[in-house]
Amino acid sequence: MTVAAPALQAPEAASAAQKLLRVSRLTKTYETPQGRIPVLRGVDLALARGESMALMGESGSGKSTLLHLVGGLDAADSGEIVIDGVEVTKLSDGGRAELRRETLAVVFQQFNLIPSLTIRANVAFQARLAGRFDAAWTDELIRRLGLEKLLERYPEQLSGGQQQRAAIGRALAVRPRLLLADEPTGNLDEATADEFMALALDVVAATGCGFLMVTHSERLAAKLQQRVRLSSGVIDAP
Ligand SMILES: Nc1ncnc2c1ncn2[C@@H]1O[C@H](COP(=O)(O)OP(=O)(O)OP(=O)(O)O)[C@@H](O)[C@H]1O
Numbered sequence: 001m002t003v004a005a006p007a008l009q010a011p012e013a014a015s016a017a018q019k020l021l022r023v024s025r026l027t028k029t030y031e032t033p034q035g036r037i038p039v040l041r042g043v044d045l046a047l048a049r050g051e052s053m054a055l056m057g058e059s060g061s062g063k064s065t066l067l068h069l070v071g072g073l074d075a076a077d078s079g080e081i082v083i084d085g086v087e088v089t090k091l092s093d094g095g096r097a098e099l100r101r102e103t104l105a106v107v108f109q110q111f112n113l114i115p116s117l118t119i120r121a122n123v124a125f126q127a128r129l130a131g132r133f134d135a136a137w138t139d140e141l142i143r144r145l146g147l148e149k150l151l152e153r154y155p156e157q158l159s160g161g162q163q164q165r166a167a168i169g170r171a172l173a174v175r176p177r178l179l180l181a182d183e184p185t186g187n188l189d190e191a192t193a194d195e196f197m198a199l200a201l202d203v204v205a206a207t208g209c210g211f212l213m214v215t216h217s218e219r220l221a222a223k224l225q226q227r228v229r230l231s232s233g234v235i236d237a238p
């Protein structure tokens with residue numbers, strides 16, 4: 001009987017510790033010749049394993065800035081970013097590079113495929129570079145994303161939607177623990193964006209990774225489990 005109370009507290013403590021991504025009191029100001037641009041003024045958010053979240057907010061509100069900091073592409077001024085128990089904000093440049101290689105994958109609005117490589121080689125590229133190429137998983141991704149008939153083509157021979165499908169295939173081929181996407185559907189029409197989102201959510205679910213996606217579209221945001229909005233440098237209360 002006397003052990004009941006601590007036993008009840010344990011699951012809560014465990015779930016807090018299991019958060020895949022935790023951002024706390026994050027701040028970032030750009031220093032420019034024209035002056036200081038305070039962008040993030042104390043951002044807090046959390047994402048669990050296998051969870052998807054839409055990050056919304058007006059143009060210039062700092063969504064890309066936040067994604068860059070989470071992705072270890074730039075350093076914050078203060079605050080904390082913890083990914084899978086690793087405090088990104090305390091890593092060296094080398095440590096952040098390793099995090100990008102081992103844990104994260106990023107998809108941008110510009111598809112960023114390598115023009116001189118076939119779609120097959122593009123999809124495998126990052127996984128091979130990271131020494132994590134898995135033929136069976138790559139084949140499954142190719143099938144789920146409907147890329148089978150496009151494998152020997154070059155990026156310029158694909159439509160925007162097809163290129164974006166290849167880009168997410170490349171990102172997920174490494175089996176990241178966290179997928180970050182910055183307006184991945186920004187260059188796609190509505191129907192293609194919907195199709196892309198359905199496929200993306202399918203393959204994200206298959207990996208069980210966390211998914212943080214910047215979008216301006218309420219319609220697409222509604223397909224994700226959580227929605228947050230950046231406004232005046234902080235996350236609006238839901
Ligand atoms: N490298 C930089 N140097 C100086 N200012 C920057 C830099 N990057 C972004 N900014 C400024 O920081 C603010 C936030 O930019 P950010 O790109 O994060 O916005 P965003 O929410 O992604 O906008 P959008 O929806 O248009 O993509 C803007 O005022 C922008 O001009």
Ligand SMILES: [Mg+2]
Pocket residue numbers: 063064065182
């Ligand atoms: Mg942006």
